[in-house]
Amino acid sequence: MRPMKIIFRAFAVGSMVAACWLVFEQPSSAHAVLLEATPSANSRIQGPDVTIKLRFNSRIDPDRSRLTLALPDGTTRKLQLQTQNSPDTLTSQVTGLKAGTYDLRWQVLAIDGHITRGELFFEVR
Numbered sequence: 181m182r183p184m185k186i187i188f189r190a191f192a193v194g195s196m197v198a199a200c201w202l203v204f205e206q207p208s209s210a211h212a213v214l215l216e217a218t219p220s221a222n223s224r225i226q227g228p229d230v231t232i233k234l235r236f237n238s239r240i241d242p243d244r245s246r247l248t249l250a251l252p253d254g255t256t257r258k259l260q261l262q263t264q265n266s267p268d269t270l271t272s273q274v275t276g277l278k279a280g281t282y283d284l285r286w287q288v289l290a291i292d293g294h295i296t297r298g299e300l301f302f303e304v305r
């Protein structure tokens with residue numbers, strides 16, 4: 181009985197590892213991941229007008245994606261997305277930014293139907 185028990189345990193652990201791999205690895209292959217950002221994370225840039233550009237690893241549905249900017253005073257501003265020059269990139273032009281720290285939040289819908297979100301901080305001087 182003992183060897184059978186060990187074999188069963190090994191099988192159970194192996195199945196769990198396989199299940200985790202399916203849950204965590206498989207869907208992420210087409211999720212939108214941020215590859216490049218302007219302004220880059222934690223950078224200091226010159227205001228008051230800033231061009232925002234986010235490039236992802238997959239095509240983005242601009243109608244179901246949004247950029248929000250949290251201002252130094254704590255309020256948020258929904259950013260107007262520009263017409264896409266490239267299907268994997270979102271751009272926006274922001275004007276009138278005063279000195280301070282800004283939090284750019286993005287939420288995007290990738291072609292596989294999954295939404296991903298993230299944020300990055302930058303400083304306007």
Ligand SMILES: [Cu+2]
Nearest residue numbers: 210211292294
């Ligand atoms: Cu996905």
